[in-house]
Amino acid sequence: MPLSRLDRFNRRHPWSHNDHYGRWAAGRVAASGARDVLDVGCGTGNLAARLRDRGAAVTGLEPDPATARAAQERFAADPAVTIVRAGFADRDPRRRWDAVTLVAVLHHLPLVPTLRELRGCLAPGGRLVVVGCYREAGPADLLAALPAALANPVVGLVKHPARADAPPPHMAAPTADPRETLAEIRAAAARELPGARIRRRLFWRYTLVYDAPR
Incomplete structure (x- = not known):
């Protein structure tokens, strides 16, 4: 063809390559015992719903107005899920989270500063879970x-x-082409997130799991 x-x-x-990894991402969060989760770039809330079903309280950040509105309407009656129309830079800098998730979001942001800030968002022993895109x-x-x-x-x-x-x-949310190669992402993570586990995945994705020191 x-x-x-x-x-x-x-x-x-x-079909969504990102949702394909939703169960995996929710499972990695649940396995850490996280109860208070920040979902960066939450979209319409598919991962937030999975996290909620596993007993977590979720705050979703979504900068796109139409997408954020759809997510807010979806969870309007659910006190365990809060959707905020905001990007990662607009989060509450004082809060620390048991887990932070990003699915197809990291390549929209400056890699090294964002990895450093993500590390600072985690409570002691907290877990970062990323499903990311890389430049071939x-x-x-x-x-x-x-x-x-x-x-x-x-x-x-x-x-x-x-x-x-x-x-x-x-x-339907805005997309962007990834800038960094997988090798560049591995190198940045090795510097900013010591011990992070990165795997190449099917459907043009990689996964990253990092556990903050206790």
């Missing part, structure tokens, strides 16, 4: 992308068999 046809097919059968560079990245490119239309057809004219609301 030519790339142009493949791209059109994928747009007609959209070199043969290893191209090789890793091949299985994702082959699997993507199959998963899209299964998850969204009906043709779509536009992305669903939870996929």
Whole structure:
């Protein structure tokens, strides 16, 4: 299938690569015992809902007005979830959290300063969970992308068999291309988050888990 046809097919059968890792992210938070969680760039609240179902109180930050409004309406009757129309820079700098999550958000922010600030957001023993995007560079990245490119239309057809004219609301928030390669992200994390565990994942993603010292 030519790339142009493949791209059109994928747009007609959209599915969220980020939500694909939602269960994993919520599981890593729950395994840490976190009860007070900050979800940075929460979107319409899919991960916040998973975290809430696992017993956490969640504060979601979302800078996009329309997306934040959708999330606020979704959780209007749930006192355990608070959605704030704000970016990471506008958070309460005095608060410390049992866990902080970012899904496809870190590449929107300056990498090294943000990693440093994220470390400072964690309570002693707190956990940072990131599902991130990286810029492809070199043969290893191209090789890793091949299985994702082959699997993507199959998963899209299964998850969204009906043709779509536009992305669903939870996929409509503004996007950006990642700037850093996975090697650059690993190097920055090694400096700012000693002991962080980073893994390359399917569908053009990586995961990072960091536990603050107790």
